[in-house]
Amino acid sequence: MVDMSYKNDILTAGLYGEIDHHIAPKIRSEIDAKCENLRPKVLRLDFKAVSFMDSSGVGLVMGRQRCISLLGGRLEVVNIPKQINKVFSLSGLDKLGVLK
Amino acid sequence: MNIQNHMKLSFLSRSVNEAFARAAVSSFLLPLDPTVTELSDVRTAVSEAVTNCIVHAYPDTTGVVYIDAKITDTNKVIIRIRDSGVGIENIKQAMEPLFTTSSDERAGLGFAVMQSFMDRVRVRSQKGKGTVVTLEKFIDKLPDDKK
Numbered sequence: 001m002v003d004m005s006y007k008n009d010i011l012t013a014g015l016y017g018e019i020d021h022h023i024a025p026k027i028r029s030e031i032d033a034k035c036e037n038l039r040p041k042v043l044r045l046d047f048k049a050v051s052f053m054d055s056s057g058v059g060l061v062m063g064r065q066r067c068i069s070l071l072g073g074r075l076e077v078v079n080i081p082k083q084i085n086k087v088f089s090l091s092g093l094d095k096l097g098v099l100k
Numbered sequence: 101m102n103i104q105n106h107m108k109l110s111f112l113s114r115s116v117n118e119a120f121a122r123a124a125v126s127s128f129l130l131p132l133d134p135t136v137t138e139l140s141d142v143r144t145a146v147s148e149a150v151t152n153c154i155v156h157a158y159p160d161t162t163g164v165v166y167i168d169a170k171i172t173d174t175n176k177v178i179i180r181i182r183d184s185g186v187g188i189e190n191i192k193q194a195m196e197p198l199f200t201t202s203s204d205e206r207a208g209l210g211f212a213v214m215q216s217f218m219d220r221v222r223v224r225s226q227k228g229k230g231t232v233v234t235l236e237k238f239i240d241k242l243p244d245d246k247k
Contacts, residue, residue: 018119020115020118020119020147020151021115021118021151021154021155022115022116022118022119024205025204028205052122052140052143052144052147053144054144054147054148054151054213055148055206055207055208055209055210055212055213056151056206056207058207058209059204059205059206059207060205062205062207063205083136083137083140083144086216086217087144087209087213090197090209090212090213090216091207091209092198
């Protein structure tokens with residue numbers, strides 16, 4: 001699901017396993033709670049260990065982008081596996097410059 | 101076109117079953133020796149269709165989701181995902197990328213993913229009766245060393 005670490009104003013959420021509509025709300029509430037508490041300058045979502053994602057993951061990223069913007073920070077999405085990038089490419093998220 | 105293999109599955113429209121549904125369909129396809137990409141494409145499309153049933157077809161109730169999957173002698177997979185839920189009022193609109201009726205964090209990309217990852221997507225729906233989504237994809241018959 002998600003492992004989180006905080007260093008130098010960067011909150012890194014290391015996502016792992018499968019992201020779907022069942023899991024996404026659980027990840028969302030863990031990340032949002034930490035964000036509100038720590039108010040990081042950067043929220044970094046690391047997809048390196050994600051083995052599967054459907055469009056629920058796109059909703060998750062879009063929602064975190066809104067959430068961190070409201071808190072005055074910015075979002076970065078890193079280490080996106082090829083197959084997962086295929087889902088992101090349908091979303092227009094690549095045009096927001098958050099996908100690294 | 102002859103049917104080489106056929107399986108049927110039914111389960112409750114509970115979100116915990118999304119992982120089960122896509123895993124079951126991808127296991128059924130394994131004898132075709134699909135590539136990692138082909139298998140992942142089908143898993144993702146099935147996950148989208150099943151999630152639609154859970155989120156939209158049975159919004160306030162728990163219903164039954166039916167999956168019927170066939171493999172033809174031409175290496176085509178035909179997966180039918182059916183519900184007896186509320187139906188889709190406007191299929192054309194529902195299939196538009198980014199359109200969603202959900203207030204939750206839904207991206208509105210379910211049908212766009214299905215269309216992008218499968219060779220063919222058909223949707224039949226009747227208000228108050230339910231929806232049938234049919235997904236089709238050819239799995240390449242390549243020698244193992246070319247996969």
